[in-house]
Amino acid sequence: MSEVTDLLSPGRISLDATATDWRDAISQAGRLLELEHACTEEYTRSMIANVEEKGPYIVVAPGFAFAHARPSEAVRRTAMSWLRLQTPVPFGSPKNDPVSLVVALAATDAKTHLSAMKGLARVLANHDQREALEQADSEQQILDILERETHQAPASPEGRNKPENASTAQDGPNPQDRGTGTAPKNKILTVCGNGLGTSLFLKNTLEQVLSHWGWAPFITVEATDTISAKGKAKEADLILTSSEISKTLGDLGIPVKVIENFTSSSEIDRALRDSYDI
Template identity: 65%
Template sequence: MSEIVELLDSSAIALDHEADDWREAIRFAGSLIEKSDACTEQYTQSMINSVEKNGPYIVVAPGFAFAHARPSEAVHRTAMSWVRLKTPVEFGHAKNDPVSLVVALAAHDDSAHTKAMQQLAKVLGAPKKRAALDQAATPEEVLAILDGAPAGRQASHPNSQDESTARSGAAADQQTQTTTNKILTVCGNGLGTSLFLKNTLEQVLDHWGWGSYITVEATDTISAKGKAKEADLILTSGEIARTLGDLGIPVKVIENFTSTAELDAVLRDSYDV
């Protein structure tokens, strides 16, 4: 059984739900977790507050929002909910609106959900699986599709073995230059959307043969300001980039956190590949 399925009960999956706006969509997604006593109404409100404070940074891919907030006493255990909307709603994201899928996470700590996020990022980044999830007729079908996600990291963009070998050598060369060989992926809370971005980036690095040369750390906005001097660059959303401001290193805005092609292009530009 995959880690996603362990955290997502069939009773927390709603298909073709009607929501008037993004607040109602998040509130409903949170209520599904509340019903299992995994969190309280206060946590659901925290997810809404996070978007009100930081903007629609949780809309990490076209049509997909990943609602979450910081771990707190309002979370009793780590759990997820899955809400497919009958009518997509606007979150205010310039590129990824409207949203038709809202996945909510209540995390009891900073690490219990890490593997589930790896799997979810990969599933939603695979067009065929995303299409199957959009067409699933029952919660059981959703769980079956999620449970069938392949293990391990696989980049979906094409590159030849020669290119991978060349990049591996380029990464080694980077170590002799002024570089820390560390990349920060940043979101408001450091445990949700930043993990999505981290997992997709690591797929690309592994495909290039750079996985052993570059460290990727998912973190929050406050911590990122203190850790910036340790990194070569920061990857984040447009909303969080504006919050971070000038940290003395490049801050790259990523539109689709599940797109290996977009991350590939950013790495090429950042490391002169």
């Protein structure tokens, strides 16, 4: 069993559901968790309030929303639910609406679901695998696809080649690459509202790109929340985040790069090339 399917069960998967709007979609995804006693109604309300407060930053890829809130006493155990909508609904995301898939996470802490997020991000980043998930006609087919695909090794970032003037794995990033005249701190922050959901999708894809470049041994990637990011910015070279979260960060003294599709290695590749002047 993979880390993803370990957090799912047929009872927490609903296919071709109908939702009136984004609140209803999150409510239904939360209800799947409630029915199997993974969380209470209070947690579902928190997931909705999270979007009301911070905007649709949970829509991390075209057609996909990752609903979640901070760990609390309303969470009884770490689990995920899977809600596929027959008719997609808008969440207010200019680039990624409308949403046809809502995955909800109830987490007891910030660590136990990390491996599952990596596997899920890898599956959703692959067009063929995403298509298979959209066409699956049973809960067991969803689980079988996730079980099979999350065990596969990740592919190279969407056909991108290692940049000719990128540092080798032996050298690491060159201080002159950023054109700032100062040595890089070799740390990148991926930021979301709570630091345990969407930022992990972004962190996983970023780490794949860095690995492809040969920079993974030299750059630390940390997923964090908006409040912590303001204190940690001085330790980092740049921040990757959503457009909604970027507006709340303000001027932190380092570049803040907006990423629309958190599962797109090519988009993150472009952001890194710009930030490190490659």
